[in-house]
Amino acid sequence: MQKRQVRQSKHSKVSELKIDFVSAPGRTHDAVNPVARKLKALLSEDLGFHIAPVNNGKHNFHSFPAKFPPELARVFIENLTSPGEIVLDPLAGSATTVVEAISAGRTGIGFDIDPLALLMGKVKVTPLDLLKLEREVRRVVEDAEVSLMRRSKIEKALENKFDEGTKEFVDYWFGYETQVELMALLLSIEKVENTDVKDFLKLAFSSIIVTKSGGVSLAWDLGHTRPHKLKQGKEKKYKPAIPEFEKRVLKNVAVIRQNPVAGRKKSIQWGNAESLPLENESVDLIVTSPPYASNAIDYMRAHKFSLVWLGMPVDHLTELRSTYIGSDKVTDFKFEPLPPLPEKVISQLSRSDERKGMVLRRYYSEMKRVLGEIQRVLKPAKAAVLVVGSSVMRGIDTQTDRCLAEIGESLELPCVGIGVRSLDRDRRMMPTSTEARIDSQIEKRMHQEFVLGFLKPNRSEG
Ligand SMILES: C[S@@+](CC[C@H](N)C(=O)[O-])C[C@H]1O[C@@H](n2cnc3c(N)ncnc32)[C@H](O)[C@@H]1O
Structure with missing residues (x-):
């Protein structure tokens, strides 16, 4: 793979964008932790995988919006874990990470709350006669x-x-x-x-x-x-x-x-990423991608076309949609205190649209709980890789990558680097075209994804 520059929190390019980025001064994870070293090296590789095979076996069983390339999950799994170790995706979607983990001889576990995602995951990992x-x-x-x-x-x-x-x-x-x-x-x-x-x-x-x-x-x-x-x-x-x-x-x-993939009975389960049914410090690696803010990719909008046939009434599906991370329902919701950068972006947005500001506050609150769970279930000195896209709301870039990095820092889950991958133009199109007058820098970021590498400190480093 080609070498590329990686954004690192300590001497971050973020300053060019005039944003204070919370770094993790004084941590020595690279020197002592081989996972940290490998993680940083991987984040500096070309993570595009645009020449990956079109026919990707089980990953093509069913279409799924915003799935990441299996090669991306595989590269982190193979380099950051050993056979038999536990790899988790708390927002499993079409189970890309879980299938790749099982295929690589690891124990893959995935959670989701979307009925179609759960069906996809189950079918992909269940061996059949x-x-x-x-x-x-x-x-x-x-x-x-x-x-x-x-x-x-x-x-x-x-x-x-x-x-x-x-x-x-x-x-x-x-x-x-x-x-x-x-x-x-x-x-x-x-x-x-x-x-x-x-x-x-x-x-x-x-x-x-x-x-x-x-x-x-x-x-x-x-x-x-x-x-x-x-x-x-x-x-x-x-x-x-x-x-x-x-x-x-x-x-x-x-x-x-x-290409049979034989998972275990509980490889894919219903579960809320904000409160995972897992023991503390039980996971060796997390590779995941959260939904976009403000329902920018609306899973239920597409999924309901088949879920109604599979026995789920439209009203129930509408209700379910409002529970997904990134949904735009803001009543009866428990908000979390947030660090400075997400607060700053939310205030900026709220000045032009108060409701949208609340929607973004909901998203960062949910993601704070998810990152808290990731911190809790990861073993010390182990990594979590989050693939995220940013969204545009009222012409403002939600800066999801930097905000999540800062939220991670606030939870004792430092982000040690951010890789950038460009998206195929027809993949993950964001609703940029509906947003009047966004500047070219933001437009460019909407066609990129950010690969955030978090590392749970060793107890001695805490
Ligand atoms: C970007 S997709 C994941 C795509 C996945 N990486 C793949 O390759 O297919 C995000 C997933 O998060 C799920 N999700 C949303 N809210 C959730 C929650 N509270 N708990 C668990 N999963 C949730 C959605 O149903 C969706 O499947």
Whole structure:
């Protein structure tokens, strides 16, 4: 990998931006701790991974907004841990870190609160009997096709499937023929007895709906922006759902045949990153990426397109969305005291939009609790790597990288360096275009991600 300059807290480039950056004076972690030395070296490498293979096996089972490249997780796992050690992602998303940890012979553990993320993670790490799986795949596809010939039963099931609000959503976003085909597939999947196989099939089902281009739904785009039904006045062409499902599921079967990943039962679990169900000092490495501030990437907006089919009413999903880190709901929320830089950015934002200021205060409060948990569960002298993007709110850069570094410092979790990676232009597009007159420096930062390296001090250094 190419060498590149790394921003370090002690002689930080941050001063160029006229921001006080809290450093960790007097800590000697580099000299005494090989993890610190390796971490700094890795952060100074080229972390772009833009020439990584497009077909990344299990990582392509289902689309997921803002997932990081598996190579990024792997490089930190392989260099900062040994086989058998514990690698955690408290905001696991599509389980990139957990899969890479397991593949590298480590114990991978991931938590998330998003039902689709949990399904993805479970399917990716659960070993399956391939013969049984192939038999069930054939049976489900045939059964769904046959049942379409006796549509009245399917139509009846469809009539009773959703509550009123959910039905309105489904009728708006799915053509009637597609609804019937999806219902036929679901009824056939429901007949599968083995839960692990059933979940594998449900994930393939979801993956033909939740794609960047809206899959078999009538939405043109689910990847980055608000979904739209019409594009330049044109409606989307109908795509039959059963052949799409068959193509997708067979592709996924081929992937696990070539590259099985066998996790443990609890590799992926429901869990809130702000209060992790883990012992103090029990983890050897954390590699994670938090959501953006202010719902800049709205997982639920896309995920609800398949979750409604998997049995979750729209109202419940709206409620759930408001509990995600970075949500914009600010009532009934417990705010945390924050260090100077986040306070400064929040005040600046509040002057032009008080509510948005509160939304950002919520985000930094949540992230303070997450970093507190990271500090608690990490073993001493071990590292946490956070991949973060910054957001623009009312033309103001939220400076997420520097604010989180400063929050870490305030929690005895010093940030020893910040690497920068450029994003592909079509990945993780931030809503910059909706923000009038942002300067070119901010525009540039919106197409970058920051890789923060935190190190828990040894007890003697504390
Ligand atoms: C940027 S994504 C992680 C992407 C992941 N690195 C990947 O490669 O797929 C952030 C994740 O945090 C999850 N999340 C949000 N709030 C959470 C919370 N309080 N506890 C656990 N997970 C949460 C979201 O559901 C989302 O899956």
